[in-house]
Amino acid sequence: MTHALFDDSTRRxxxxxMLHASRVRAGAIKGERRxxxxxxxxxxxxxxxxxxxxxLRRLDWNIYARLERPLTKLYEDEEDLAVHLLLDASASMNFxxxxxxxxxxxxxxxxxxxxxxxxxxxSLTTDDRLMVTAFTVPNERDSDGALHFGPARGRGYGAALLxxxxxxxxxxxxxxxxxxxxxxxxxxxxGLVVVISDLFAPSGFADGLNALVGKGHEVxxxxxxxxxxVEPPLLGDLRLIDSETGSAQEVSVDDGLRDLYRxxxxxxxxxxxxxxxxxxxxxxxxxxxxxxxxxILFDLRKLGVIK
Amino acid sequence: xxxxxxxxxxxGLLSIPIILLYMLRLRRREIVVSSNLLWRQLLQDREAxxxxxxxxxxLLLLLQLLILALLTLALARPYITVPAVSAGRIAVILDASASMNAxxxxxxxxxxxxxxxxxxxxxTMGADxxxxxxxxxxxxQVMAGYTGDRAALRAAVESVLxxxxxxxxxAALTLAAAGALGESAADAVSMIIISDGGLGRAADLxxxxxxxxxxxxxxxxxxxxxAALATRAxxxxxxxxxxxxxxYSDQDADTIFSLRIDGALATAxxxxxxxxxxxxxxxxxxxAGFTVIEAALTRPSNSPFVDxxxxxxxxxxLAPQTDxxxxxxxTDGNLFLEQVLRIIPGIQPFRGDPALGLxxxxxxxxxxxxxxxxxxxxxxxxxxxxxxVSTPLFEVGGLIDxxxxxxxxxxxxxxxxxxxxxxxxxxxxxxxAPWAEALIEADGGALLLAGEVAGQQIALLSFxxxxxxxxxxxxxPVLMASLIEWYAPPxxxxxxxxxxxxxxxxxxxxxxxxxxxxxxxxxxxxxELTPGSALVFAETGQLGLYRLEALRAGAVVESALxxxxxxxxxxxxxxxxxxxxxxGTVIPQAGAVEEIGQRELWSALALLGLIVLLIEWxxxxxxxxxxxxxxR
Numbered sequence: 001m002t003h004a005l006f007d008d009s010t011r012r013x014x015x016x017x018m019l020h021a022s023r024v025r026a027g028a029i030k031g032e033r034r035x036x037x038x039x040x041x042x043x044x045x046x047x048x049x050x051x052x053x054x055x056l057r058r059l060d061w062n063i064y065a066r067l068e069r070p071l072t073k074l075y076e077d078e079e080d081l082a083v084h085l086l087l088d089a090s091a092s093m094n095f096x097x098x099x100x101x102x103x104x105x106x107x108x109x110x111x112x113x114x115x116x117x118x119x120x121x122x123s124l125t126t127d128d129r130l131m132v133t134a135f136t137v138p139n140e141r142d143s144d145g146a147l148h149f150g151p152a153r154g155r156g157y158g159a160a161l162l163x164x165x166x167x168x169x170x171x172x173x174x175x176x177x178x179x180x181x182x183x184x185x186x187x188x189x190x191g192l193v194v195v196i197s198d199l200f201a202p203s204g205f206a207d208g209l210n211a212l213v214g215k216g217h218e219v220x221x222x223x224x225x226x227x228x229x230v231e232p233p234l235l236g237d238l239r240l241i242d243s244e245t246g247s248a249q250e251v252s253v254d255d256g257l258r259d260l261y262r263x264x265x266x267x268x269x270x271x272x273x274x275x276x277x278x279x280x281x282x283x284x285x286x287x288x289x290x291x292x293x294x295x296i297l298f299d300l301r302k303l304g305v306i307k
Numbered sequence: 308x309x310x311x312x313x314x315x316x317x318x319g320l321l322s323i324p325i326i327l328l329y330m331l332r333l334r335r336r337e338i339v340v341s342s343n344l345l346w347r348q349l350l351q352d353r354e355a356x357x358x359x360x361x362x363x364x365x366l367l368l369l370l371q372l373l374i375l376a377l378l379t380l381a382l383a384r385p386y387i388t389v390p391a392v393s394a395g396r397i398a399v400i401l402d403a404s405a406s407m408n409a410x411x412x413x414x415x416x417x418x419x420x421x422x423x424x425x426x427x428x429x430x431t432m433g434a435d436x437x438x439x440x441x442x443x444x445x446x447x448q449v450m451a452g453y454t455g456d457r458a459a460l461r462a463a464v465e466s467v468l469x470x471x472x473x474x475x476x477x478a479a480l481t482l483a484a485a486g487a488l489g490e491s492a493a494d495a496v497s498m499i500i501i502s503d504g505g506l507g508r509a510a511d512l513x514x515x516x517x518x519x520x521x522x523x524x525x526x527x528x529x530x531x532x533x534a535a536l537a538t539r540a541x542x543x544x545x546x547x548x549x550x551x552x553x554x555y556s557d558q559d560a561d562t563i564f565s566l567r568i569d570g571a572l573a574t575a576x577x578x579x580x581x582x583x584x585x586x587x588x589x590x591x592x593x594x595a596g597f598t599v600i601e602a603a604l605t606r607p608s609n610s611p612f613v614d615x616x617x618x619x620x621x622x623x624x625l626a627p628q629t630d631x632x633x634x635x636x637x638t639d640g641n642l643f644l645e646q647v648l649r650i651i652p653g654i655q656p657f658r659g660d661p662a663l664g665l666x667x668x669x670x671x672x673x674x675x676x677x678x679x680x681x682x683x684x685x686x687x688x689x690x691x692x693x694x695x696v697s698t699p700l701f702e703v704g705g706l707i708d709x710x711x712x713x714x715x716x717x718x719x720x721x722x723x724x725x726x727x728x729x730x731x732x733x734x735x736x737x738x739x740a741p742w743a744e745a746l747i748e749a750d751g752g753a754l755l756l757a758g759e760v761a762g763q764q765i766a767l768l769s770f771x772x773x774x775x776x777x778x779x780x781x782x783x784p785v786l787m788a789s790l791i792e793w794y795a796p797p798x799x800x801x802x803x804x805x806x807x808x809x810x811x812x813x814x815x816x817x818x819x820x821x822x823x824x825x826x827x828x829x830x831x832x833x834x835e836l837t838p839g840s841a842l843v844f845a846e847t848g849q850l851g852l853y854r855l856e857a858l859r860a861g862a863v864v865e866s867a868l869x870x871x872x873x874x875x876x877x878x879x880x881x882x883x884x885x886x887x888x889x890x891g892t893v894i895p896q897a898g899a900v901e902e903i904g905q906r907e908l909w910s911a912l913a914l915l916g917l918i919v920l921l922i923e924w925x926x927x928x929x930x931x932x933x934x935x936x937x938x939r
Contacts, residue, residue, distance in 0.1 A: 240338055242343045242344070264348065
């Protein structure tokens with residue numbers, strides 16, 4: 001399963017990475033991240049005046065001998081990070097399927113699966129608390145319409161994780177707003193939330209994003225679009241069927257309308273970026289004709305989500 | 308604007324099925340996309356912002372409805388009323404005479420201008436108007452009978468060809484009037500004469516049931532013409548040429564008069580012809596033995612004079628016809644023979660004395676009466692009466708007393724009218740000539756032998772005229788005339804002159820040894836005339852030289868030339884006339900507004916419809932190309 005999603009060299013690269021949330025400061029257990037809190041690691045951080053009750057083992061006796069003032073040594077603390085990876089597994093992600101809409105090599109869900117697996121793998125290798133959730137139609141397995149993996153920590157979960165991700169499929173209509181809100185309510189620990197979606201949701205996703213940010217999460221939005229959605233190869237008198245809702249839209253596409261559509265997509269991405277920036281979330285527009293590991297290695301790194 | 312066939316507007320109802328078909332027609336291709344969210348927003352925005360976009364999507368429908376509207380309008384034949392020259396029953400007489408070849412109007416000849424005016428009249432015809440087109444030339448011609456079909460009338464006008472003839476206006480007007488009478492006597496006919504006014508001799512105006520109108524064409528009268536060109540033979544002198552150049556304009560004109568003799572330029576001289584004057588030219592320096600003289604007028608390069616009618620700037624003359632054939636009569640004195648030779652045309656007898664021998668050679672015909680030179684001459688034809696001695700050509704035997712009957716070869720054309728039934732003969736000589744045919748025979752031998760030896764035509768009369776009463780009979784001049792005609796057949800053209808006017812009809816003669824006649828026209832086309840048809844050639848409309856050939860089994864046995872020249876002061880005087888005097892009637896120029904005509908607009912509408920159709924096709928083609936574009 002590992003090989004299906006990424007090869008060894010990519011894996012080695014991923015192993016050197018670490019997910020980072022600059023605004024989330026609430027590690028629950030010892031982790032690999034330096035915490036802003038002073039703690040019990042071996043790395044010296046600072047001194048402070050001794051207060052009664054401090055551990056005498058932390059008292060710097062050499063200083064006390066020289067200055068006759070009791071000073072306690074403070075050490076860096078290390079903590080873990082709660083990583084929430086959320087995948088939109090609605091039918092609109094199942095595109096392009098090799099039909100008239102576009103070539104299957106730009107399949108959004110496959111791209112999203114790889115991205116998800118990559119991020120999850122990074123998270124596991126850094127002993128983070130990983131939660132992977134795929135939003136899909138409410139079904140027999142999960143009443144709230146989401147498939148969950150985790151919480152998991154450590155490389156030992158790798159195989160199971162990849163099996164989970166590989167077994168996901170995109171189908172049905174998902175109310176992204178509701179799903180995100182529901183997830184925000186459910187989570188206990190604040191952490192880094194990465195949402196992978198095409199954001200083709202009629203009800204929008206702003207409320208869900210607000211709920212996540214309000215909960216104290218640091219949110220990164222990976223907006224996955226196929227190149228065929230940015231530059232549609234459609235021409236003529238068409239009846240466009242929505243893969244999620246099944247609703248039809250009649251449209252006579254000519255060059256002028258295609259230009260308008262391109263501009264519309266640009267506007268949409270810009271408005272998404274503005275909305276995310278206002279809420280302090282990261283927005284990363286991705287098209288599926290780029291290399292998925294490039295998104296992790298460069299785009300997310302640039303935003304500081306990955307170090 | 309009104310409509311001639313308003314019912315055709317009902318065709319506009321076809322728009323309903325078009326719209327219905329359009330609504331049913333559009334089958335969109337279904338394509339599943341991840342989400343049509345963006346498309347929906349896009350179209351909502353677009354339709355909200357630009358309402359005409361909805362119309363633009365139906366551009367094809369609009370174009371089709373526009374085409375239908377235009378075609379419906381065209382079918383309804385809208386028209387506007389315009390001033391017209393005439394209305395009702397109209398006879399348009401187009402002058403196609405020689406003067407209409409003048410090029411003093413812009414854009415072509417006067418005839419072209421006249422045609423344009425005729426088409427203008429056709430275009431302003433009302434719906435109930437009927438029109439006929441008559442071409443006035445030497446023979447008037449009805450190009451189109453009374454009809455309201457504008458296309459047919461237009462085609463008839465276009466098919467009018469110019470001629471080099473004078474128009475026969477009497478005949479043309481009679482024809483127009485006759486056509487009108489044939490239609491309906493109740494309707495008055497307007498006759499419109501489109502001409503430059505050079506009507507020539509239309510002395511008696513036929514009774515015309517209706518009004519005459521005259522549309523003049525032509526602007527200038529500047530023309531130089533060769534008005535005459537002729538050659539004359541003079542005894543013992545080279546032939547003489549006479550030419551006359553006439554200036555029909557009101558200004559002096561310079562011209563170069565050139566003569567070509569048998570195709571080679573002989574002289575070219577510059578003359579100045581005074582206004583309204585003429586210049587006679589007499590040239591004596593013609594070489595002997597020429598066939599054709601071509602005279603031409605050329606404008607000198609520095610002359611401001613413009614000759615508007617080129618047709619009369621060229622003329623042809625043939626060499627004068629040779630004199631009568633010279634015949635040498637060697638006789639001791641034969642009053643009957645000399646008398647009859649004197650009265651037969653085309654022969655000039657000279658008498659020689661047998662005692663002095665043959666006076667010389669160079670005669671066309673030698674007639675030996677009871678005398679023979681030692682050696683028979685070979686440069687002319689021979690008629691030997693009562694041969695005396697045998698020669699290499701014939702054998703002369705002894706005298707035979709006449710008995711029995713005289714038989715004439717009736718089948719021979721030379722003997723057609725010769726009647727020997729009343730002729731009494733005493734005796735004759737037994738003459739034998741194997742090359743000759745016995746035309747008249749008695750029981751014992753031939754009385755008249757005739758044949759051809761090495762191009763020499765020889766006839767032998769085997770008795771002394773004084774031994775018979777033939778000279779007293781009517782058969783004698785008939786026989787002599789037949790023989791003389793056999794020796795020297797007359798010209799192929801049964802006329803004294805060799806130059807004719809255009810349109811003249813020529814009576815032609817088919818020689819006995821030919822089976823067909825062929826005429827080569829100046830433009831090189833050929834006409835074949837067979838004895839079955841009347842041997843009259845009237846296709847002399849072209850100016851120039853005609854070659855006439857008599858054919859036997861396709862080979863030329865005899866040929867002659869004749870020329871057709873304009874030489875018509877009525878046609879050469881091309882100054883347009885503003886009034887037409889026909890007989891005693893003065894016909895004024897037709898005014899601009901006389902009647903109300905209708906100018907139809909359907910052709911413009913149909914053309915517009917066609918253009919829109921092309922646009923519709925281009926739009927449709929562009930759309931289908933888009934639809935078929937490969938998915939990238």
